[in-house]
Amino acid sequence: xxxxxxxxxxxxxxxxxxxxxxxxxxxQEVDAGHQVAVVVSAMAGTTNQLVAWARDIGPIHDAxxxxxxxxxxxxxxxxxxxxxxxxxxxxxxxxxxxQIPFHTDEVHSAARxxxxxxxxxxxxxxxxxxxxxxGFQGISPEGRITTLGRGGSDxxxxxxxxxxxxxxxxxxxxxDGVYTTDPRIMPKARKxxxxxxxxxxxxxxxxxxVLETRSVAMAMRHNVNLQVRSSFTSDEGTMVVDEDNxxxxxxxxxxxxxxxxxxxxxxxxxxxxGIAATIFEKLAxxxxxxxxxVQSASPDKSRTDITFxxxxxxxxxxxxxxxxxxxxLEYKDIVSDPDVAKVSIIGTAMxxxxxxxxxxxxxxxxxxxxxxxxxxxxxxxSVLIDADYTELAVRSLHDAFGLEEA
Amino acid sequence: xxxxxxxxxxxxxxxxxxxxxxxxxxxQEVDAGHQVAVVVSAMAGTTNQLVAWARDIGPIHDAxxxxxxxxxxxxxxxxxxxxxxxxxxxxxxxxxxxQIPFHTDEVHSAARxxxxxxxxxxxxxxxxxxxxxxGFQGISPEGRITTLGRGGSDxxxxxxxxxxxxxxxxxxxxxDGVYTTDPRIMPKARKxxxxxxxxxxxxxxxxxxVLETRSVAMAMRHNVNLQVRSSFTSDEGTMVVDEDNxxxxxxxxxxxxxxxxxxxxxxxxxxxxGIAATIFEKLAxxxxxxxxxVQSASPDKSRTDITFxxxxxxxxxxxxxxxxxxxxLEYKDIVSDPDVAKVSIIGTAMxxxxxxxxxxxxxxxxxxxxxxxxxxxxxxxSVLIDADYTELAVRSLHDAFGLEEA
Numbered sequence: 001x002x003x004x005x006x007x008x009x010x011x012x013x014x015x016x017x018x019x020x021x022x023x024x025x026x027x028q029e030v031d032a033g034h035q036v037a038v039v040v041s042a043m044a045g046t047t048n049q050l051v052a053w054a055r056d057i058g059p060i061h062d063a064x065x066x067x068x069x070x071x072x073x074x075x076x077x078x079x080x081x082x083x084x085x086x087x088x089x090x091x092x093x094x095x096x097x098x099q100i101p102f103h104t105d106e107v108h109s110a111a112r113x114x115x116x117x118x119x120x121x122x123x124x125x126x127x128x129x130x131x132x133x134x135g136f137q138g139i140s141p142e143g144r145i146t147t148l149g150r151g152g153s154d155x156x157x158x159x160x161x162x163x164x165x166x167x168x169x170x171x172x173x174x175x176d177g178v179y180t181t182d183p184r185i186m187p188k189a190r191k192x193x194x195x196x197x198x199x200x201x202x203x204x205x206x207x208x209x210v211l212e213t214r215s216v217a218m219a220m221r222h223n224v225n226l227q228v229r230s231s232f233t234s235d236e237g238t239m240v241v242d243e244d245n246x247x248x249x250x251x252x253x254x255x256x257x258x259x260x261x262x263x264x265x266x267x268x269x270x271x272x273x274g275i276a277a278t279i280f281e282k283l284a285x286x287x288x289x290x291x292x293x294v295q296s297a298s299p300d301k302s303r304t305d306i307t308f309x310x311x312x313x314x315x316x317x318x319x320x321x322x323x324x325x326x327x328x329l330e331y332k333d334i335v336s337d338p339d340v341a342k343v344s345i346i347g348t349a350m351x352x353x354x355x356x357x358x359x360x361x362x363x364x365x366x367x368x369x370x371x372x373x374x375x376x377x378x379x380x381x382s383v384l385i386d387a388d389y390t391e392l393a394v395r396s397l398h399d400a401f402g403l404e405e406a
Numbered sequence: 407x408x409x410x411x412x413x414x415x416x417x418x419x420x421x422x423x424x425x426x427x428x429x430x431x432x433x434q435e436v437d438a439g440h441q442v443a444v445v446v447s448a449m450a451g452t453t454n455q456l457v458a459w460a461r462d463i464g465p466i467h468d469a470x471x472x473x474x475x476x477x478x479x480x481x482x483x484x485x486x487x488x489x490x491x492x493x494x495x496x497x498x499x500x501x502x503x504x505q506i507p508f509h510t511d512e513v514h515s516a517a518r519x520x521x522x523x524x525x526x527x528x529x530x531x532x533x534x535x536x537x538x539x540x541g542f543q544g545i546s547p548e549g550r551i552t553t554l555g556r557g558g559s560d561x562x563x564x565x566x567x568x569x570x571x572x573x574x575x576x577x578x579x580x581x582d583g584v585y586t587t588d589p590r591i592m593p594k595a596r597k598x599x600x601x602x603x604x605x606x607x608x609x610x611x612x613x614x615x616v617l618e619t620r621s622v623a624m625a626m627r628h629n630v631n632l633q634v635r636s637s638f639t640s641d642e643g644t645m646v647v648d649e650d651n652x653x654x655x656x657x658x659x660x661x662x663x664x665x666x667x668x669x670x671x672x673x674x675x676x677x678x679x680g681i682a683a684t685i686f687e688k689l690a691x692x693x694x695x696x697x698x699x700v701q702s703a704s705p706d707k708s709r710t711d712i713t714f715x716x717x718x719x720x721x722x723x724x725x726x727x728x729x730x731x732x733x734x735l736e737y738k739d740i741v742s743d744p745d746v747a748k749v750s751i752i753g754t755a756m757x758x759x760x761x762x763x764x765x766x767x768x769x770x771x772x773x774x775x776x777x778x779x780x781x782x783x784x785x786x787x788s789v790l791i792d793a794d795y796t797e798l799a800v801r802s803l804h805d806a807f808g809l810e811e812a
Contacts, residue, residue, distance in 0.1 A: 019463065053422065054489070057486045057489045058426075058490055058493030060493045061489065062499075064500075065485040065488045065492075065499070066485070068481060071481070072482050075474060075475070076456065079472070079474040080459055080460070080463045080471075082474075083464050083466065083467065083472075087464030087466045094470075094471055098504070099550070
């Protein structure tokens with residue numbers, strides 16, 4: 001007996017049959033005696049249609065209107081799921097973001113949840129009614145509909161679990177858990193039973209698409225018991241947990257990769273103090289997130305090269321905005337390369353196991369894979385490589401670190 | 407200079423091009439110096455999809471969830487239209503039913519508007535911002551989304567015009583006004599420049615599909631200047647006005663017909679007091695609206711026949727529920743006939759011109775058209791005839807009353 005938040009994404013509610021299957025999943029938890037709040041996304045096809053309409057109606061985008069349009073997607077799903085539950089004898093009602101409400105800031109299309117009033121829904125849960133909540137949406141201080149940005153339903157679910165002090169937050173998805181790496185490119189990839197919050201965070205930001213970064217950070221902050229599991233099988237999924245102290249981890253946990261990267265190099269910059277600051281301030285002003293950075297000596301000793309990686313969609317914008325300060329930077333050339341990928345190994349084991357970086361670099365060197373940029377955190381090492389080598393790098397590292405064995 | 411409410415239905419906003427055309431219509435009024443509030447329906451295809459989903463998800467229909475689902479349709483349109491307006495330089499924002507708000511009662515799917523808080527939107531209108539309001543929807547006392555039933559956007563527009571004390575309420579539709587009869591079956595049908603509220607009411611309830619009955623009644627009650635005009639041409643439409651006192655009308659105004667009728671006859675009822683009351687009470691209890699009624703002598707003198715008309719969809723239900731009280735009614739037979747149509751002539755001229763009924767019956771008799779039931783009001787005469795004769799009846803009456811000439 002306890003409170004459970006279940007979250008079902010767009011592919012899990014893509015049509016009426018799947019919504020009925022979701023209703024059965026909810027029923028299992030209700031039958032087990034739990035109080036259940038369900039958070040749902042829009043039906044997969046609906047979101048695409050709404051986004052296309054909002055983009056195509058005209059070049060000017062008022063984010064408040066955009067949010068009004070796309071938030072109708074979850075509105076449809078919550079109503080349909082509530083009816084599906086009622087049809088199998090489960091007391092249920094739908095709740096829109098503004099009805100609960102999910103109070104957010106006013107940053108439309110990328111709003112942050114500030115506070116959830118749980119009084120009304122907690123009362124319904126105590127009465128045994130299933131709460132069917134629209135994910136992804138909230139209400140601004142001005143009373144307008146906001147959205148959290150795509151993928152935001154994970155964050156809605158975790159925030160709701162935290163506010164309701166739920167015993168568990170189950171994120172249902174089209175994979176059955178978190179894997180050591182992407183099974184599509186490494187058949188020997190193994191499902192993890194546990195992963196720590198920090199590892200999950202690093203995996204998400206390194207390109208693993210299982211959970212959204214913000215939702216993991218929020219779960220960590222509020223210590224929400226998070227589980228990733230499949231909508232389509234009844235297998236146990238992967239629990240995302242606090243770092244496990246009773247066992248010294250011997251291995252890294254996973255390998256992530258991302259092809260949505262581009263490399264930009266400024267060649268032959270004058271080697272003077274403050275030049276890096278000028279560059280990265282300019283990029284920040286233009287809302288371009290820089291991921292990895294390396295500075296290297298130019299053949300001309302008085303000059304230096306700076307290479308950094310950005311999201312592939314931002315590469316042209318980064319080049320264009322740095323060209324506007326060409327006179328200040330005095331670089332000799334600026335080049336961008338979209339054919340790169342980032343491969344990362346992640347694991348809290350790095351804290352206690354020296355030599356992991358050395359192993360990684362040796363393995364890649366043996367395969368003749370050139371490393372353009374390297375970056376590390378306490379529990380992660382990322383390298384930027386030519387995109388063509390992505391699969392080879394992932395498989396070689398998976399073998400080298402013995403990830404197929406539990 | 408004044409305040410104008412414009413209403414655009416589902417076919418007028420059926421795709422992005424039409425929404426852009428609507429934006430141009432709005433711009434014309436803004437450019438003419440008017441304050442403009444626009445009420446829109448859902449895109450025609452969207453409504454059909456939403457209704458289909460809500461029906462197909464399961465046999466139990468919680469009307470509150472149904473309303474949540476279908477109200478997302480207008481939510482999409484208001485956002486798109488607001489963006490379309492902004493893209494042609496018009497300041498505009500969308501308003502959902504709960505944001506304005508349109509307070510309604512709690513009768514989901516057939517809610518009545520009780521009160522509209524116009525403070526917030528009136529302030530925006532005064533600032534020159536176009537108000538883009540979702541039609542068809544409101545908010546219940548409990549804070550849930552309600553809908554007014556299909557076609558309810560006309561009522562939303564008239565209610566908003568009344569609450570805002572607008573100078574005019576223009577209902578844009580796919581016809582360019584109110585005609586003397588349906589031009590599809592009578593090519594000589596003529597567009598009316600004026601029609602009175604009462605005539606419009608009778609026409610709507612007699613089957614003319616131009617305006618919803620409730621919206622006309624509301625316009626009459628609040629004396630809203632209502633105009634029916636085309637979304638696709640810039641011609642003047644038909645003004646719905648208070649009865650014109652300075653001119654004695656010589657002719658009827660229009661001929662309406664409806665094929666959505668069925669005739670039910672109870673044969674050989676005992677001719678005793680209270681038997682009609684028993685029948686019509688039973689039907690009312692089962693929410694079956696009876697339109698026309700006639701009682702006639704049976705060949706057996708101690709017995710009587712009662713014939714009435716109901717909406718075609720209710721015929722089987724009416725027969726079934728009367729069969730449950732067969733023992734009380736002691737009828738000899740009950741028969742229903744769906745192949746009937748109602749043809750009505752409407753006009754305030756009937757008040758001052760005697761002989762209109764006689765002309766009508768003579769014309770129909772000349773054509774050999776049998777009248778099953780007749781009903782009259784002060785400004786309307788309706789007859790129930792065999793459906794096959796509908797077009798012939800409409801055309802003959804149109805000619806006989808000289809409606810092609812202004």
